[in-house]
Amino acid sequence: MEEFRTRYGPWALVAGASEGLGAAFATELAARGLNVVLVARRAKELGLLRERLVADYGVEVATLVLDLASPGLSDPIERETSGLEVGLLVCNAASSVIGPFLDEPLEKHLIELDLNCRAPLILAHQLGFAMSRRGRGGILLMSSLAGSQGAPFIATYAATKAFDRVLAEGLWGELRSQGVDVLACCAGATRTPRYLDSQPPGGGSSFVPEMEPSDVAAEALAQLGRGPRMIPGRGNRVASLLLRMLPLRTAIGMMGSQTRAMSGD
Numbered sequence: 001m002e003e004f005r006t007r008y009g010p011w012a013l014v015a016g017a018s019e020g021l022g023a024a025f026a027t028e029l030a031a032r033g034l035n036v037v038l039v040a041r042r043a044k045e046l047g048l049l050r051e052r053l054v055a056d057y058g059v060e061v062a063t064l065v066l067d068l069a070s071p072g073l074s075d076p077i078e079r080e081t082s083g084l085e086v087g088l089l090v091c092n093a094a095s096s097v098i099g100p101f102l103d104e105p106l107e108k109h110l111i112e113l114d115l116n117c118r119a120p121l122i123l124a125h126q127l128g129f130a131m132s133r134r135g136r137g138g139i140l141l142m143s144s145l146a147g148s149q150g151a152p153f154i155a156t157y158a159a160t161k162a163f164d165r166v167l168a169e170g171l172w173g174e175l176r177s178q179g180v181d182v183l184a185c186c187a188g189a190t191r192t193p194r195y196l197d198s199q200p201p202g203g204g205s206s207f208v209p210e211m212e213p214s215d216v217a218a219e220a221l222a223q224l225g226r227g228p229r230m231i232p233g234r235g236n237r238v239a240s241l242l243l244r245m246l247p248l249r250t251a252i253g254m255m256g257s258q259t260r261a262m263s264g265d
Helices: 002-008 018-030 043-057 074-081 106-134 153-176 193-198 213-223 235-245 248-263
Strands: 009-013 035-040 059-066 086-091 137-144 180-187
Touching: 002 086, 002 137, 002 193, 009 018, 009 074, 009 106, 018 035, 018 043, 018 086, 018 193, 018 213, 035 043, 035 074, 043 059, 059 074, 074 106, 106 137, 106 153, 137 153, 153 180, 180 213, 180 235, 193 235, 235 248
Parallel strands: 009 035, 009 086, 035 059, 086 137, 137 180
Antiparallel strands: none
8 A cells, every 4th residue: 555655646636536436436545545636516425525535544635526527627626736746647527428319419418528538638638747747646547348339329428438548548658658657447337326327127237247336446446557458347358358259230239239228218
């Protein structure tokens, strides 16, 4: 833990921290002794998480209530982190429009682009600059197995997650010589509140077992510095391998059979 804190501390910023994976990452980081900046839209949830982390782990916790899809993202992040040595960035915030592409308003798809692509790009550039100058740090971008190929009924979400993966892989190649570790975490079905809300009555029929957010966060942080990409969960890794072996049409069709039920179409 001390080695982790020395390399990636003393502060970490978690974008999209109010629940699910973001809260799990914040908890795991606090358990490793890092102070945490929590960023999300919901003030109440951030406040409760802050109280829990301070009480359980004795770390410093700052909260920033912010819509990460907003155009003016950089300025409040700069103000909140001014004077803090942020050694680790976790970009977890994401939006997912579930349903037939043409049935959903264009505005929803554009929010997905802003939150899933624009925000990680801004944060990685903004915080990565100081990490590079210090010669140490880490950037973890949450991607998804859905970004491995086209995914009907979550087409925009899958495309944005492909962007996050490729961005992380490219930055890994650029920044590792400067002491900054970059990792894309390509998670599968994870039992976050939003995921559970999206499931049809009686539950879904995922290819692989669902994972708990705490397990995904722990595996991802353990792999930081070991390569450009990781897939948490043995079942997810097997499923990813099998999908890559299938003809593309078949793989897209299998993804569509999973997401169709979620869309209610």
